[in-house]
Amino acid sequence: MRLQLCSEVGWYHEAFSSLSKEQVSLFRDEKAFLFLRHTQKEADRLGVNMKVRQETDQKLKGSGADVLIRSLQEQEVEIIFGYPGGAVLPIYDALHRNPIQHVLARHEQGAIHAAEGYARVSGKPGVVIATSGPGATNLVTGIADAMLDSIPLVVFTGQVASGVIGTDAFQEADIIGITQPITKHNYQVKNAEDLPRIINEAFYIASTGRPGPVVIDVPKDISAKMFVEAEQPNEVELPGYQPTTKPNFLQIQKAIQALTASERPLILAGAGVLAARATAELQEFIERHQIPITNTLLGLGTIDGHHELFLGMAGMHGTYTANTAICECDVLLNIGARFDDRLTGNLAHFAPNAKVIHIDIDPAEIGKNVPTAIPIVADAKEALQELLNQPFESPDTAEWLQLLKTNTAAYPLQYKADKERGILPQQAIELIHKLTGGDAVVTTDVGQHQMWAAQYYKFNYPHHWVTSGGLGTMGFGFPAAIGAQLAKPHEKVVAIVGDAGFQMTLQELSLLQEMRLPVKVVILNNQCLGMVRQWQETFYEERYSQSMISVQPDFVKLAQAYDIQGYKVETMAEAEAVFAEAFASNEPVLIDCRVVQLENVYPMVAPGKGLNQMIGVKIE
Amino acid sequence: MKRVITTTVINQSGVLNRVTGLMMKRQFNIESISVGHTEQPGMSKMTFIVNVEDEGKLEQLLKQLQKQIDVIKVNDITDKAVVMRELALVKVVAPPAVRSEIYSIVEPFRATVVDMSKNVTTFQVTGDPEKIEAFIDLMKPYGIKELTRTGVSAFVRETQKVQAPQLNIL
Numbered sequence: 103m104r105l106q107l108c109s110e111v112g113w114y115h116e117a118f119s120s121l122s123k124e125q126v127s128l129f130r131d132e133k134a135f136l137f138l139r140h141t142q143k144e145a146d147r148l149g150v151n152m153k154v155r156q157e158t159d160q161k162l163k164g165s166g167a168d169v170l171i172r173s174l175q176e177q178e179v180e181i182i183f184g185y186p187g188g189a190v191l192p193i194y195d196a197l198h199r200n201p202i203q204h205v206l207a208r209h210e211q212g213a214i215h216a217a218e219g220y221a222r223v224s225g226k227p228g229v230v231i232a233t234s235g236p237g238a239t240n241l242v243t244g245i246a247d248a249m250l251d252s253i254p255l256v257v258f259t260g261q262v263a264s265g266v267i268g269t270d271a272f273q274e275a276d277i278i279g280i281t282q283p284i285t286k287h288n289y290q291v292k293n294a295e296d297l298p299r300i301i302n303e304a305f306y307i308a309s310t311g312r313p314g315p316v317v318i319d320v321p322k323d324i325s326a327k328m329f330v331e332a333e334q335p336n337e338v339e340l341p342g343y344q345p346t347t348k349p350n351f352l353q354i355q356k357a358i359q360a361l362t363a364s365e366r367p368l369i370l371a372g373a374g375v376l377a378a379r380a381t382a383e384l385q386e387f388i389e390r391h392q393i394p395i396t397n398t399l400l401g402l403g404t405i406d407g408h409h410e411l412f413l414g415m416a417g418m419h420g421t422y423t424a425n426t427a428i429c430e431c432d433v434l435l436n437i438g439a440r441f442d443d444r445l446t447g448n449l450a451h452f453a454p455n456a457k458v459i460h461i462d463i464d465p466a467e468i469g470k471n472v473p474t475a476i477p478i479v480a481d482a483k484e485a486l487q488e489l490l491n492q493p494f495e496s497p498d499t500a501e502w503l504q505l506l507k508t509n510t511a512a513y514p515l516q517y518k519a520d521k522e523r524g525i526l527p528q529q530a531i532e533l534i535h536k537l538t539g540g541d542a543v544v545t546t547d548v549g550q551h552q553m554w555a556a557q558y559y560k561f562n563y564p565h566h567w568v569t570s571g572g573l574g575t576m577g578f579g580f581p582a583a584i585g586a587q588l589a590k591p592h593e594k595v596v597a598i599v600g601d602a603g604f605q606m607t608l609q610e611l612s613l614l615q616e617m618r619l620p621v622k623v624v625i626l627n628n629q630c631l632g633m634v635r636q637w638q639e640t641f642y643e644e645r646y647s648q649s650m651i652s653v654q655p656d657f658v659k660l661a662q663a664y665d666i667q668g669y670k671v672e673t674m675a676e677a678e679a680v681f682a683e684a685f686a687s688n689e690p691v692l693i694d695c696r697v698v699q700l701e702n703v704y705p706m707v708a709p710g711k712g713l714n715q716m717i718g719v720k721i722e
Numbered sequence: 723m724k725r726v727i728t729t730t731v732i733n734q735s736g737v738l739n740r741v742t743g744l745m746m747k748r749q750f751n752i753e754s755i756s757v758g759h760t761e762q763p764g765m766s767k768m769t770f771i772v773n774v775e776d777e778g779k780l781e782q783l784l785k786q787l788q789k790q791i792d793v794i795k796v797n798d799i800t801d802k803a804v805v806m807r808e809l810a811l812v813k814v815v816a817p818p819a820v821r822s823e824i825y826s827i828v829e830p831f832r833a834t835v836v837d838m839s840k841n842v843t844t845f846q847v848t849g850d851p852e853k854i855e856a857f858i859d860l861m862k863p864y865g866i867k868e869l870t871r872t873g874v875s876a877f878v879r880e881t882q883k884v885q886a887p888q889l890n891i892l
Contacts, residue, residue, distance in 0.1 A: 342731075
């Protein structure tokens with residue numbers, strides 16, 4: 103018996119070595135795969151000579167899905183966020199054979215927000231897999247969110263088999279059409295042989311230039327198709343995509359001249375500085391030339407929150423000092439921010455006296471909203487290095503800094519605490535800040551709690567702030583915290599969320615239960631849609647249409663249902679004790695922090711108004 | 723203002739959708755569009771006529787087009803010396819009584835008859851959009867049964883009379 107098998111294996115070997123390359127390619131079907139696997143198994147079992155085994159190994163590249171997973175490994179992907187389904191069964195099967203850590207979210211939206219949190223904190227592209235149809239459409243919010251906030255993602259969606267695309271097959275959705283306006287680029291794989299190249303390009307596109315999401319749609323027959331020889335991906339070759347990273351020398355000279363001649367210069371730093379990992383250069387630059395700095399919402403963390411040159415966040419709920427500085431500065435150096443409408447307010451009143459210098463890697467952002475005197479298309483790090491390498495005379499900013507200091511002293515962020523009314527949300531944020539020392543990774547949804555977190559949590563380090571800025575996605579913060587915790591297992595991660603937003607993605611509590619991730623979920627519970635209510639109070643004469651949500655689950659019991667420690671606090675004294683205990687623990691914790699319902703976020707620039715028309719600067 | 727914009731794109735599926743989708747997303751109105759292969763294999767050229775409000779909008783459009791990964795080159799050739807051609811097929815009611823009259827009008831346009839029936843003649847006319855407009859206006863009194871236009875295709879002339887600054891980003 104044994105002899106017979108041996109001779110069989112020998113025959114296979116002979117048959118194989120006589121095959122030409124073209125002939126081998128004829129075997130690109132299941133039969134060839136089974137034939138090879140059989141040969142290999144037999145060779146394994148019998149311990150026959152290494153040559154046979156090596157050759158079969160080499161030829162046995164597996165299915166499209168195997169190639170996909172291998173390409174992910176080559177990209178050094180450590181973690182995948184996803185949810186299986188019919189059209190991605192071959193991919194999940196390949197993942198089973200060749201594991202990469204996979205986080206099984208309980209809803210695709212949770213998976214993609216977690217991937218965003220992971221990408222924001224780690225700087226590496228987040229990888230997401232979802233099935234066709236509903237799986238893919240559930241990702242849409244996250245893809246749009248990543249697009250607006252420039253977060254690198256590589257998203258794999260399953261698709262029905264190539265032959266039935268366009269026939270309204272079961273779980274078919276035209277995800278390429280759907281995601282085309284909300285991705286940096288997207289691909290549908292037409293040939294299995296293209297997979298390694300496409301994956302290579304996708305990671306390159308997602309993570310270089312201005313980062314963004316890339317979708318790869320993989321039909322089921324492509325991922326299931328066996329192919330004998332996989333093409334090795336070469337260098338990425340994209341003639342239509344060559345981001346400019348080096349700043350133009352003359353433009354830098356112009357910027358230097360403008361800065362030297364200025365009396366009231368100001369720097370506005372956005373998330374582009376974080377994406378370029380240029381915070382050290384930025385700090386050196388502002389310290390050397392004594393130029394004050396303000397941040398966009400997403401740019402928080404580019405500079406130490408306690409830095410003496412830092413004026414706080416600018417924009418709709420920015421500090422008085424920062425917004426006034428924008429109105430009064432004579433040179434505004436924007437590094438990696440896109441002059442979003444929530445930052446600029448009414449454009450007619452934005453930086454009326456300033457010569458605008460704009461450094462951005464995306465040329466389309468320059469001059470889009472604000473007329474720019476000196477455009478510099480470059481990577482923020484390279485531009486800052488260039489500015490640092492050119493020694494130039496610092497502007498005399500002593501008087502300007504003194505004025506800003508007076509402003510900060512006269513009009514700080516303020517609130518009126520009142521023991522009778524209960525915990526003010528601002529106090530809760532300050533308490534979190536005190537207990538974590540400003541070192542925690544903080545994630546939020548959108549709304550009042552987000553603004554308070556941005557105002558009162560002063561970050562010591564960059565890449566610790568994960569929030570949905572551009573799209574303003576409710577339900578973002580909690581899953582993003584899971585992704586952030588996975589990226590930084592040893593750091594304290596606090597998800598500050600509202601009661602309404604939390605209920606949009608709370609199913610991901612299962613992940614805390616399953617992985618025992620020590621994420622601290624703090625629900626700033628005002629039993630209403632805070633920001634909606636605030637706008638209704640201010641602009642709609644207190645007609646609280648559909649914004650008061652008095653019926654809610656018992657969040658403590660909810661936490662317990664997921665085997666997570668849950669607390670409810672209603673007074674500052676309780677909060678101090680519970681928060682301290684929770685933050686010291688190494689387990690997941692959920693805190694239902696009841697806060698004053700009718701508190702408003704101030705100061706505020708009403709929509710359509712200029713940054714010089716702030717309301718609520720001084721609280722009586 | 724009307725601008726003539728040409729783009730060179732990689733010829734793969736979805737690229738037309740990408741470009742027109744972008745214009746829709748950014749609220750640009752396309753007046754005409756024509757697409758076809760170029761001398762390079764795998765490359766296509768699109769010619770648009772777009773109505774934009776001002777210079778700033780135009781700059782945004784060019785930059786956004788340039789940002790597309792399948793778009794290789796974007797040019798606004800409006801202010802340059804260009805060759806611009808469009809083709810129109812016009813079905814005119816031309817009973818024998820007026821036929822020769824119509825033919826005499828058609829002649830200066832160098833339009834050709836491409837189909838004929840008892841009462842209807844189909845003309846093919848090529849030229850820049852103004853010429854075609856003029857031709858259509860002249861044919862209108864006789865009754866236009868059907869009309870179709872290809873959209874403008876254009877490129878710059880080898881010799882430029884005056885050096886017009888080319889709006890070309892990057």
